[in-house]
Amino acid sequence: MPIIKKPSRLVTRRSALKGLAVGTGAVAAAGTLPGFVRYSQAQSSEPIRIGFQVHRTGIGAAYGRWYDRTTQAATKAINDAGGINGRPVEIIAEDDGTDPKRGAEVVEKFASQHNCDLAFGTLFSHVVFGSAPRAGELKIPYFVVSEGHHVASGKLNRYTLQPGITDVKSQVQAMAPFVSDNLGKKVTMIYPDFAFGHDHRDYFSAALEQQGGEVIAKIAIPPTESSFTKYFPKIPRDTEVIYHVMVGPAVLTFVKEMGEFYGPNKPEIFGFIDSLEAVDMASPGLEFLEGSYFWEGNPRYAQKDQSTYDKDYRAAVGVDDNGASVSDPKDVSTYSHMFGCWETLYTIKDGMEAAGYKGPEDRTKLIEAVESITDIPHSAEHPQGAKIFNGKTHQVFGHQYISKVKDGKLELAHTTSIEDTLYDDEVDYTTQPF
């Protein structure tokens, strides 16, 4: 049986009462006196407590739901196979409202109230930014699944790691050779007018220039926009490729309106699947995407040469061959991102086992153990593909997938090498003190 527990009313109240009644007693002591903890935990097979910072509400909620399902599935798989170091894993989920302030409070709650061994799971980068400083101060390892470049850019701290999902910078630069070789040299970019979109703009422009291509127009769209047609005339007529990456609830509108605008006489279109993540490819109005290309973090549709790892992973999470929930074919998953939760949990497991992790006093050992990971083979634990972890930048690098829309489905057309995704280190976290 997996031990998956949301903080129920009972637990919360009990721990609150305990805190109030005991005062400087058990709870505070457990946090401050390592000897006490080591003794109590060495005696039992107490679960390893992983605080799961989940976007249940706010703008990230559609992703949060699938991150939750993946996390629960991975936890069940880990526990069914004997847990970590013989101890079961317990997930303590707290909603962060996709809000940086609440995110920081939630990390604090994991560290100080739920006595979690570590915090994990965040996707939206502003929540990562808001929470990471607290994680560093509380000295609790913070494993994010965010695909932001913020970890490897050196803007965070030694306690923050991203071992389960590649970052935007590597994804984007790996696309440039494919786009310029196969689709065209003159690219117009359409992206949301905030940090995530700006990362795309900057890294892709640079990478494309190296390939001899050119970004001829950059169209930034405010994140709250709900109608897009008025932006399309800004696309220059000599555009060979439209590169789009949109996020948020209006993504489907964006793609549909692009279809209405262009009809069949369209330039080549290359998009990040973020523009249609969790959206059914069979939605009305998407027919025009036929023949266009998408970046995928992990192919949503089961491919002909699907690995057994992917097959088992799909089954465990409850996703069918079309990337939708097995219980509701209209409920499409965030397949390109959520594998990061699964893989991160297994990396945590590896790190803990390598470090001989016993309790919070071994947190730095855990980080050092993860930092020393390099090669991650394609396996049941890492169904998305093989990876290379860079301990200095705390960032993992891996294959990227490019799929073509065929018969309303996504068919894998190209897989980049890991080398395509590498870039120079911008930070060496291992030199920072704990």
Place this chain on the structure above:
Amino acid sequence: MDLGPYLLLASLEGAVAAAVLALTAVGLSLVFGVMRVVNVAHGEFFMLGAVLAWWFASLVAGHPAFGFVLALICAPLIAAVIAAAADYFVLKRLNYDPEATIVATIGLLYIIQQTVLMTYGPDARPVEAPFNARIYLPWFGYSTYKFFVIGAAIVLLIGVWIMLTKTRIGLVLRASQLDSEMALAFGIKVDQVYAMVFGLGAGLAAMAAVLVVPIQQAHYLMGGDPLLLSFIVVIIGGLGSIAGTVVAAILIGMSDGIISVFFSPTLAKIIATLLVAFVLIFRPTGLFGKRSI
């Protein structure tokens, strides 16, 4: 693209935006005009309309037009009933005190939004348009459904105008708007009129959303933008002036597409919000209105 087709497209898009905005804002304006209530939850009634439209559409099998027609009738009705209930149970008990009603409608905003999150969920869901042929112009393509939205909004707005000017209901509304005590003295049940107006305002917002949801999608956070835009339109149009509201909606809707040609869209939004602030500061009656807040 050349300037001519570009302006044509911007005008078409502007007309769609203006049509939806006019319907939504007229609802807000009506509530303010008659009740002197600033309804911060107005955008949530818009959202409710969209979400209900998805729900009705998913109930009905067969051609998407059936579900759409059902939604067009029922979604505004349900939104109106919920709004009238909110008026009866909350706003009335606050004696329509301006500040208390603002705080209460902020509360209402969260209640509606979060209830939808709990029941409908966080996903953006599409509703199929009742028809959706694409017109091929030499420069770009355009959805025929969008023309329908413009037409439907015009018909509905004319309907509202006839109701306000030619029917007994309109007479009663105008009497209550001019002087609620006097209206009371003439045997008009101001209580019921207020509940009806609040319901009508919400219904118009919901109706606009049903029209727009085949173009966009239903999502529980979609109420924010229409609220802000409606505010802008109602203030620039002059508070409580229905005609001014419609004119301002056309002005704002049309200019939005064209302004974003020259400025960054974020900058355009900054300019629009500052414009509202300065209109209120230096011309509190709005550009076309007679009464100030």
Place this chain on the structure above:
Amino acid sequence: MAALNLLTTKGLSRNFGGLWAVHNVDFELPEGQVRALIGPNGAGKSTFVGLLCGRIPASSGSVQFDGRDVTALPAHKRIALGMAYTFQITSIFAKLSLWENVALAVRRKHHGDANAVEGGVKAALSRVGLADRADQLAGDLSYGHQRLLEIAMGLGQQPRLLILDEPTQGLAESEVDDFKKLVRNLAGETTVLLIEHNMDVVMDTADMITVLNFGEVLAEETPETIRDNSAVQAAYLGTG
């Protein structure tokens, strides 16, 4: 000039949408006088005092106070120069104590001097007979007492000119008598401009009476002679 004029208006006018509420009024009020301002409803009395103390901006003409042209000054600055104004419709701080109500009036002059404020509040409340209720909330008072509080707030400012807009409206008869005594007491101490309907009060307290009709000065006479003025009678009684 024998007596110094505390207040002078020249050609003071105000129109509302083409209607002259006050038209071309030349008015002089000598220091120390108790002046009553009377006239039928709608004669422009309240508008006129509104123009004096700056609540309503003038359309044309000027107001001089204490030898200084105050036409362009906002209300609070005119008050600070020594005017005090009590509202026609009771306007007090209902949720504050009587003491605080009057203290707000007194304090502006005695900035920071707590003892002076204390003394001023006591004196003003005593004068209107409300000293023993100082701790009550003003909103809990009866209407008549609220009118008295309003007057106390006027007195508390120790004004050079006290403008009372229908102070006895709604007072009981005994209270009206007390009020008359109060105003007579003030004579010589401060200049009073009194808008009043109750002719009893006017006759018993005023040194001079100004009659307004249709926004213009109809007459300006002593109480003794005004009874015989046929124009005033016509204005009041509507006979020719």
Place this chain on the structure above:
Amino acid sequence: MSAAAKSVWLHGGVITLLFALQFVLPAYHHGNLARIMVLAVYAMGYNMLFGYTGLLSLGHALFFAAGMYGLGLTIAFLDFAPSPALLSGIISALIVSAVVGFLALRTTGVAFMIVTLMFAQAGFLTILLFGEYTRGDEGFVIQQPERVLAGIDLTTPGNRYFAALILFSVCLIITARVVQTPFGKVLIAIRENEDRARMLGYDVLRHKLIAVIISGTMSGAAGAAYALLFGYVGASFAAVQYSIFPLLWVLLGGAGTTIGPLVGTIFMFYLIDLSSGLTSAYMLIAGVTLVLLTLFARQGLVGELRKRALPWLP
């Protein structure tokens, strides 16, 4: 005991209690209280305008953000040390509130609410527009070495608590003092009856403007302190919810009471913290609370206490 003496005892007592609590609270609540004290400063700033002057602003996030970015940007781009950066945050808020006050105070009532809302929205969008420097919604982190104020490392729990307590105490004392002064009494008079206050010879506009500036500066101090103590600067703090929150806290605790903002902030924090375990839609609880408050307890917790039992509460 005179009102002034009671006020000294009350506020001294609250500060002493908060000081003592740091020694007995478990780590989680210790950390929460540090955060709550900073947010309560924001609420106190809001209360100065809403509770004492009677002006309902829907744009205070602008002032909070002015403080936050005034500190954050000077650290990030001008390499300011924390103390001058803190000063820069406070001064930014002061300037922004003076400008907003000067313009917005030409309006009253509902128009004032909408004008402040629009200015705050424009401020929020401006942060997004200059995303190159502000990193927009994503924001940026203020690293640990940049958070050492006058030799004191503000990233340790004890120091952070102490810094929050000092800021809170200073603002509480300022509030308690201001409302006792003639100036504060005039603010209350303006809240109760603006026309009357004017006709007692007070320059209402000037008083209101000063109230906006005090209120905005205090809110900005909270924003700057939040960035410094918790190490993050981001646009979400400038968004409209963060203008609603202080209104909520103040209404809940009691508008126009000195300790109401603290009480309201604590109450709301734990209401959300506990209910987020019960339901994912915890903002629902905030919504219901707002409606119930307007219906049944307009005075808020401390306000009702004052009305029913302790009329002397400042």
